[in-house]
Amino acid sequence: MTVWRYARLYLEFVKQVLKVWLEYRVDFFIGALSTIVIQFASLLFVTVVFEHIQQLNGWSFYQILFIYGIAATGRSIHLIFFDNLWTLGWQYIRTGNFDRLLIRPINPLFHLIADRIQQDGVGQLAIGLVVLIVAATHDGTVWTPASLLLLILLILSSGVIFSAVNLFFATLSFWMVDSLPVMFATFSLSDFARYPLTIYNKGIRVLLTWIIPYGFTAFYPAASILEPAKFGLMALITPLVAAICSVLAYLFWNVGLRAYTSTGN
């Protein structure tokens, strides 16, 4: 009942955003284009590296590309739908605008997220899908409807993990006014996760698997499809990791919210 209501409400927010996009078409294309350019730069880096070596720690060019593609699409889900988390500190708490969300008869976290849908993410989604398709048709994987479905589930989980980790660190804003630097520092760790985790030492692997589980945003999902014998189990637990992250982040958000309403701003 509530879920249905929120789904319909979200649709209303989306409608408004689409109207704004249509009104500012040029902005939309420039935004989308700029992310495509940024993506191309890092893809170029991978290509150049593979002009000199055949394999990276046993992973071929297209396999690396496949990991990269999952990371890009997962990240784009986070960028399109959950981008407003970045602005919690400086646009809501610092300015006092957060109070506006608290006097509405809806969940403030929902309101915060629905307040913005990021157009730049569309460019990232587009390039992520292209990379994914190119990689998936060249890396020798045999695709079945079941494995495609699994891939979609894994990518959605990846987006959820990105968003949950960000929510967790955005919540710190309730105590420190603006936790943007902490969010940036954490988020930059996700760059490591665009490459096979097997190339890193144990410390980084443990960090990216069990502490800030960015490993599940790209490498484990990709590896479980590329090498099911060795990493198959990781495919199963990726959605579970996403669910646990979300629950933890939401509980933490509620703690932060309570701290905010008891101390004010």
Add this chain to the structure above:
Amino acid sequence: MIRVEHLSKEYKIARRKPGLRGAAQNLFHRTYDTKAAVSDVSFSIDQGEMVGYIGANGAGKSTTIKMLCGILTPTAGEVRVAGIVPYKQRQRNARNIGAVFGQRTQLFWDIPARESFNLLKHIYQIPQHRFDENLRTFSDVLELEPLFGRPVRQMSLGEKMRCELAAAFLQDPLVVYLDEPTIGLDVSVKARIRKFIREMNRNRKTTVILTTHDMQDIEEICSRLIMIDAGRLLYDGDLRSVRQRFGNRRTIHFDLATTATDTAMPAQLAPWVFAEWEGREKVHIQFDARQTSASDVIAAMMQSYAVRDLTITDPSIESIVKDIYERGLS
């Protein structure tokens, strides 16, 4: 409608030690000062009342309003708004209230006003017929029609405020909190907004709580005043007795062209006025309009001094609060 009992709110403020060494000490060992923003305030407001909630800056007005809205949890005491404890059931309370918070917009920045209202319709689940009817009624008084197509960021302050008011009343709230709704607006917009608030109250029995620094707002809208100072309740009663006491008070500010050698008031004014010098080239003269007139004061001053410029003002909220605080209301 609203019941507030022994309401208190204390803030903890980290005491900062000065200097680099102090900053380092603060990192590891913090000492806190508690500041009482609201102390033991009690009042109750019936449905349909229009109350001016006033006090100087930092007196605790917005802290109280935030607790009534459910944005802040009190340190002690109890609040009920339409039977609901706001900070315990914030979202349920939100259905019953509307708010205008001075400079912060309740609308959506980038999208046209019409779409903003439309989103609010979905957020508050306002029935379509009620929504249409409300917008039509509001448009008559607030002249919203020409604003519908424009996003808030392209509006002037007055245009924005008209939309804010419409947004606050759109969902037929039981209580509306208005924080400085007329600040910075020109006379005609102020008049329009006051008329709108009065009509809403008359036709719908909406309870209105207004904080303002504009005495005119209070005269035209409120029948009751609640005054707080330094977090404590100073006065709660009807507007009439405050008006009787202060309504005739005027202040004239004189700028002199030359430095005054003698700061004594002219003899014919001395019994009726209270003069406050600011250096020797500025003087503020307070008097009661029933005892002497502005023209008499000005004439007498012009005779005794070379006056360069003068302005006449009504008493400010601050001066009234200060006066009641120092001398009581007898």
